[in-house]
Amino acid sequence: MAEAKSRRPLADSTAVHDQVYDAIRQALITGRIAPGVGVSLRSLAAELGVSPMPVRDAVRRLAAERALAINPANKRLSVPSLTADRLEQLSQARLWIEPELAARAAPLADAALIKSLQAIDARLDAALAAGDVDGYMTANHAFHFAIYQRSGAEVLLSMAGGLWLQVGPFMRVVFGRVGTGSLPTDRHAEAIAALKARDAEGARRAIAADLSEGMDKMRAAVEAGS
Numbered sequence: 523m524a525e526a527k528s529r530r531p532l533a534d535s536t537a538v539h540d541q542v543y544d545a546i547r548q549a550l551i552t553g554r555i556a557p558g559v560g561v562s563l564r565s566l567a568a569e570l571g572v573s574p575m576p577v578r579d580a581v582r583r584l585a586a587e588r589a590l591a592i593n594p595a596n597k598r599l600s601v602p603s604l605t606a607d608r609l610e611q612l613s614q615a616r617l618w619i620e621p622e623l624a625a626r627a628a629p630l631a632d633a634a635l636i637k638s639l640q641a642i643d644a645r646l647d648a649a650l651a652a653g654d655v656d657g658y659m660t661a662n663h664a665f666h667f668a669i670y671q672r673s674g675a676e677v678l679l680s681m682a683g684g685l686w687l688q689v690g691p692f693m694r695v696v697f698g699r700v701g702t703g704s705l706p707t708d709r710h711a712e713a714i715a716a717l718k719a720r721d722a723e724g725a726r727r728a729i730a731a732d733l734s735e736g737m738d739k740m741r742a743a744v745e746a747g748s
Contacts (some may be wrong), residue, residue, distance in 0.1 A: 538572065539576045539579050539580065541576075542570060542572055542576040542577055542580045543576075543579070543584070546566070546570075546577075546580050546584060547589075550584070550589050550687050550690050550691060551663055551687060551690040552659040552690060552694065553655075553656075553691045553692075553693055553695065554694070555601060556691060556694070557600070557603065557604065557691045558600065558603070560593065560599070560600050561598060562599075563577050563581065563597065563599070566581075566599075581599055584687070585599075587687055588687075589602075601691045601692075604692045604744060606741075606744050609692075609740060609741060609744050612688055612689055612737075613734075613737045613741070615685055616682075616685050616737070617733055617734065619681050620670065620685075620730075620733055621725075621727075621730040621733070622675075622678060623669065623670040623678050623679065623682060624726055624728070624729040625722040625723065625725055625726040626673035626674065626675050626678075626722070627670065627673040627725065628716060628717050628721055628724075629722060630673070630674065631672060631718065631720055635668065635717065636714060636717060636718050638668055639665060639668055639669070639710070639713075639714050639717070640714060642661055642665045642668060643665060643710045643711070645661045646658060646661035646708070646710070649661055655694065655697050658697065659690070659693065659697070662708075669717065669725075669729070693736070693740065696739055696743045708732055708735075709728040709729070709731045709735075710728075712728035713728035713732065
């Protein structure tokens with residue numbers, strides 16, 4: 523009880539609920555919530571330093587987005603299992619949506635975006651060299667969504683965010699097992715070059731190739747029973 527009193531009281535406000543949702547969402551996208559590991563609402567609330575109420579609200583939202591599943595027997599939450607069929611659907615959806623976002627972003631790209639992408643990609647390369655999977659996951663997400671957010675396509679952007687929520691935990695597991703040194707060469711330099719030239723089709727091709735190669739690694743892991 524003393525520990526609970528020492529925390530800053532939380533108002534049951536929209537801001538608090540949104541902050542908790544964003545924190546759990548980011549943990550899923552970067553794979554910090556592992557597949558197959560049950561987590562209780564109480565432990566998650568304790569980790570975030572909040573009351574259970576905003577966590578419960580965030581979990582409901584994420585369950586509706588197919589990013590989390592709630593066990594009705596014990597109320598523990600977990601990342602839904604990834605079957606070969608589900609992976610195929612996620613792969614197809616990503617290839618429909620994300621290259622289109624990149625193509626739409628290309629005509630709107632400017633020097634500031636290119637500079638930002640180059641800085642993010644440098645962080646990604648440093649994480650790869652250091653074998654830092656967490657750093658790689660964070661930088662890879664930041665790179666893609668810096669492009670996608672420039673597209674101005676809010677509906678497609680929301681859909682891409684939902685797909686990364688579902689894929690992120692499994693990307694982390696696969697990349698953690700194979701090691702960052704075994705990852706395919708990313709297509710980020712090609713994407714940056716296309717965006718710098720405002721080449722929509724070049725950006726589309728680079729992002730499609732980047733996604734395909736990463737998802738192929740996940741497919742191989744699923745087929746091997748990982």
